[in-house]
Amino acid sequence: MSAENIEKKYKPWIIGLSIAIPLAVALLFSVRIEGYDTHFLPPIYATINGLTAVLLISAVVAIKNKNQQLHQRLMTSAIVLSALFLILYVIYHATSDSTPYGGEGLIRTVYFILLVSHILLSIGVIPLVLVTYVRALSKRFDKHKRIARITFPIWLYVAVSGVLVYIMISPYYV
Numbered sequence: 001m002s003a004e005n006i007e008k009k010y011k012p013w014i015i016g017l018s019i020a021i022p023l024a025v026a027l028l029f030s031v032r033i034e035g036y037d038t039h040f041l042p043p044i045y046a047t048i049n050g051l052t053a054v055l056l057i058s059a060v061v062a063i064k065n066k067n068q069q070l071h072q073r074l075m076t077s078a079i080v081l082s083a084l085f086l087i088l089y090v091i092y093h094a095t096s097d098s099t100p101y102g103g104e105g106l107i108r109t110v111y112f113i114l115l116v117s118h119i120l121l122s123i124g125v126i127p128l129v130l131v132t133y134v135r136a137l138s139k140r141f142d143k144h145k146r147i148a149r150i151t152f153p154i155w156l157y158v159a160v161s162g163v164l165v166y167i168m169i170s171p172y173y174v
Helices: 003-028 041-064 068-095 106-137 141-172
Strands: none
Touching: 003 068, 003 106, 041 068, 041 141, 068 106, 106 141
């Protein structure tokens, strides 16, 4: 299959997932499944975010050292961890009320700037990650490299800011 055909094959999936994932996450805030205690999930999915950041940095080091196979494995693992994060995040928020942030003053402003930027960039990074990955699958490494230079810092920011948001709100979990 040609590179163009591979990209054409995955394009509907990229568009569909880029729309469906944020919509599903937004809808979960109106759904409440009672009877499940999932209070243990936030530190787990924060850890997953941290591990994703480590994998992303390791993948960049691997490709700079021309270890394409390791780079591919690390990036695939980062995508799997991101999907696992999303599943756990959805389960937690479908079974638990949102935790209000209790900080005051400047730290409150910092928290909300971090949270809003994290949320907005987490939506935007979905199609970037998928397009970057498909370009690698289709062996269009010139195009892959160009978009990866945009995708990497955004994805890394989302992973790291997710950990910071957790650290900042963790004292207020019930």
